[in-house]
Amino acid sequence: MGEPIAFRCLTCGREYAPWTVDHVCPRCGAVAGALDVLYDYRALRRRLDPRAFAAGRRFSLWRYEPLLPLAAEYGVPLRAGWTPLYACPTLAAELGLGSLWVKDDTANPTASCKDRGTAVTIAAARMLGRGALVCASTGNAATSTAGFCAAAGIPCSIFVPQAAPRAKLAQLLAFGATVFPVEGTYDEAYGLAVQAADRFRWYNRSDGQNPMVVEGNKTGALEVGEELHCDLPDFALVAAGDGAVVAGIAKGFQELVKVGLAERAPRVYGVQAAGAAAIAHAFARYREGKPVLPAAEGAETIADSIRVGNPQDALRAVLAVAETDGGFVTVTDEEIVAAGQELARRTGVFAEPSGAAPYAGLLRLLREGTIPPGSRVVLFVTGSGLKDPEGALRGVEMPRAIPPTLAAVAKVVEG
Amino acid sequence: MGEPIAFRCLTCGREYAPWTVDHVCPRCGAVAGALDVLYDYRALRRRLDPRAFAAGRRFSLWRYEPLLPLAAEYGVPLRAGWTPLYACPTLAAELGLGSLWVKDDTANPTASCKDRGTAVTIAAARMLGRGALVCASTGNAATSTAGFCAAAGIPCSIFVPQAAPRAKLAQLLAFGATVFPVEGTYDEAYGLAVQAADRFRWYNRSDGQNPMVVEGNKTGALEVGEELHCDLPDFALVAAGDGAVVAGIAKGFQELVKVGLAERAPRVYGVQAAGAAAIAHAFARYREGKPVLPAAEGAETIADSIRVGNPQDALRAVLAVAETDGGFVTVTDEEIVAAGQELARRTGVFAEPSGAAPYAGLLRLLREGTIPPGSRVVLFVTGSGLKDPEGALRGVEMPRAIPPTLAAVAKVVEG
Known part of the structure; x- marks a missing residue:
């Protein structure tokens, strides 16, 4: 694996020893304290063999373990990445x-692509021994968190605005997540998830919160x-x-x-x-x-x-x-x-x-x-x-029904 | 590839030289004439090296070309198979x-798994130089046919009962298929697709019609x-x-x-x-x-x-x-x-x-x-x-909305 050398705050530039901070920079706080994972690229350059990616026979993003901050063994079985x-x-x-x-x-x-970020985040939660996750989102990141937590056997809490669409709720609830529909906007749901992560020591997978x-x-x-x-x-x-x-x-x-x-x-x-x-x-x-x-x-x-x-x-x-x-x-x-x-x-x-x-x-x-x-x-x-699917139906004309006769088909085919 | 030695009718046992019949057995007709592809397994046994599957570095069902009736070169790029x-x-x-x-x-x-049958069927259509496909289905097989035909640049016609669900229509129409909503049951749509395949020389991907x-x-x-x-x-x-x-x-x-x-x-x-x-x-x-x-x-x-x-x-x-x-x-x-x-x-x-x-x-x-x-x-x-998604929501209790306060979250978490 890539062995990060530091987690650096994108706003103030302060560096922390890897894994000593979970989420945003303690100095900059929740709003602008996103952390970036730093590696020693020169060292990697010397020891990285590009054929290693394929040689591991991992058909998931874990084939890139040499460039990831933790070992593949912490990953859950769901196959994130290696998409066509x-x-x-x-x-x-x-x-x-x-x-x-x-x-x-x-x-x-x-x-969705959100499974990539989730896969690495959940692996980190397992490595760190964190017992529960949280994610604020109306959509794909939430679903992804719920699915990977189900596969990992880790409980998760999802904060969504009350008006979240039914199809996305269906996937969340099917995965057994604890869903908090929040009376308010997405921003309010997001802020509440940050507070709850703090209070209950939940590992936070929300975008912008977690360097993983x-x-x-x-x-x-x-x-x-x-x-x-x-x-x-x-x-x-x-x-x-x-x-x-x-x-x-x-x-x-x-x-x-x-x-x-x-x-x-x-x-x-x-x-x-x-x-x-x-x-x-x-x-x-x-x-x-x-x-x-x-x-x-x-x-x-x-x-x-x-x-x-x-x-x-x-x-x-x-x-x-x-x-x-x-x-x-x-x-x-x-x-x-x-x-x-x-x-x-x-x-x-x-x-x-x-x-x-x-x-x-x-x-x-x-x-x-x-x-x-x-x-x-x-x-x-x-x-x-x-x-x-309703988004896809926008701007599409519904074809008219035909009687079950070859003549009706011919009329459409032959114009 | 596996080089089929015959297409055999499952009902009457009659064998045809490979590719001399497209669909059902001409003797038994459309109802019970499903054809099965026969191979010379003894010959395959001698020459098949199991490591060949992985060695080809094909991350799709075409890695099994030695057991398929036609060459992978006819396949469309969409990655059917090699699922987790x-x-x-x-x-x-x-x-x-x-x-x-x-x-x-x-x-x-x-x-859906229907992409497997579709991938091989469309490859056969390309090998045989067939210019259009047809499929009767209310669901996954139709969508799969429409998607693979889009990737192949081959037109296709889909027969569905008029009452087909909107989400499935969305995917079909997005792929640009010619959709025939039929006034009648699925059986009527199926029968009409068989007739239309005959009349317009469309290659038929409907289940039970095509040995591929x-x-x-x-x-x-x-x-x-x-x-x-x-x-x-x-x-x-x-x-x-x-x-x-x-x-x-x-x-x-x-x-x-x-x-x-x-x-x-x-x-x-x-x-x-x-x-x-x-x-x-x-x-x-x-x-x-x-x-x-x-x-x-x-x-x-x-x-x-x-x-x-x-x-x-x-x-x-x-x-x-x-x-x-x-x-x-x-x-x-x-x-x-x-x-x-x-x-x-x-x-x-x-x-x-x-x-x-x-x-x-x-x-x-x-x-x-x-x-x-x-x-x-x-x-x-x-x-x-x-x-x-509505199917998944059956039997699931919708959680109640909460106000955006930590106290409300704590009440759910701590019971």
Whole structure:
């Protein structure tokens, strides 16, 4: 394993010995104290053999144990990661791209990329002997926590706003989580989860609270690297809500460079909905040399997984994306809906709206000229369309019923 | 690849040269003419090296190309198969079992085991140069066909009863399939698809129509075999609707024995809902030496994927299960709902009701003594709970909302 050398606060830069702090920086507090795990990349560079990833015959993110902060033996059996990467040569050619890949993270155990962060977080909880977890979320992170806790036999408490959608509640309750529907907003549920974690000594998996989450999230990039033999794409696009996923993807690509396996990281673009673009705004401020941390904004989009007004990992996302010379792009709900249809029709990958947003972002960056013709691009599809079937039905015309006769079929077929 | 030596009719025994017939036996017709693919197992036995499966580095069902009827090059990129097998030692011990494994086929591209049969069927369509597919189904097989056709760039037509649930329509329409909602029952939709396949020369992926479907389905058993180093379980349980999946699982295990890789196949049990038990009844008739083929029965169960009154692959299922010295077991809807909760809570695998039915079947066979203590058992979970979230919510109590205060949390936690 990678043996972290420190947990460093992203805001004040203070470093802590690994595992001596669980969550945010005690000095900076809960709002801006996200911790980053530091490794000795020079030492790793000397001893890392890229063939080791495959040689371990682990078909999960634990194949990257040399770049993870703890040993695979603490992981639960659920197979997070090692999801498929699909090449799309026909679509690439039509778009004028050199190559286009779709990284299908809907194939994770609970059908979203959040299982990566959860897998590493739960392993840490087991290593640390923590007996219970907590997560605040309306969606995929909560479900993922509940599923992995079920597999680990560890109790968990989930804080969701009272208005959480039934389908997501179904998955949570099926996994036996203790669900607290909170009378209030997502922000109130989040704040309550932080307080409860403190009070009951629950290990907190919420985005922005736990340095392990990004360590798991980064493995999506490591997998793309391994599958492409470290000949990395020019651009990588991924949806951004709280910011922990895009930060992880950027970190993963950078690590491949830092340990000497790849020459250059892709420029990573976070894709946000135009109506929920707090990190994109923070990134613009960062570019102007202003303070990054955003005030809470309104958040309105059909893409519920990135409907975040007060992103909990904004600073990390901004810094990580900037390090790759990437950026942020916003897309409208209409573009997201159209992208979802097009992605499913052209690749066979059925994404929830936020999972399709990177395809919308790609089209926009191509139009703007930010992504030049001939580029090699990877899109991260972060959640399954089955998480929000009503979202997929938007903008689709229901076909009319026909009588059970061949003549009726012929009329449709032959026009 | 396995090079089939013949396609044989399961009803009349007539053999055809491979690929000279597409679908059912021309002599027996559409009702009872299911074709089975025959291989020269003695020849395979001599030349098959079990290490070849892993050596090919294919992380899909195409790793079993030596036992498949056509070359992997015809497959589409979507990664069907190579799904996780989870060992559940704690649950096994509680149930008095020697071992318990869960084969999680919800990790397939469209979230059900149907992707296996589809992957091989679409590859065959490409090899044969067939330009369009058709599938009749209300659910997982249709979605799977639509997704793989999208990835292949092949048009497909889907016949569903008009009353098909919206979530399943969402996935179908997202993939760009031509959907024919038929005014009538599933049986009428099925019959119409058969006629349309004939008329428009569409390649038919419907269960019971195409010998390729079972060739794909059998790979679930091959994977279990490979992961357990061919030390096969004593019992394998899988839900049965049309019968094509349980038949495939039984065939796969038998093939491991026939090619000399395993000593003995598990006894395969098909699990049906008590209200939709046509194959179980057919199996009972078979045991009494009576004709197998069932008359259509009523079909009533919450497990919509096995809500089949007139199973299209009943004969194949009965013969294949009998060959393993297995059988059929029926479970009530109450048992299925309870099994779904228990499975999710104990393993982290969220199954649709039919996917949880094997766990219910296991409990029943344990109670009956059919499965003795100390047995080694594998359960096939064939479809994701996200396909039917309302099904998962049955029998679950919704937690009450709390005000956003620590006191309210403490009251729940401390009781």
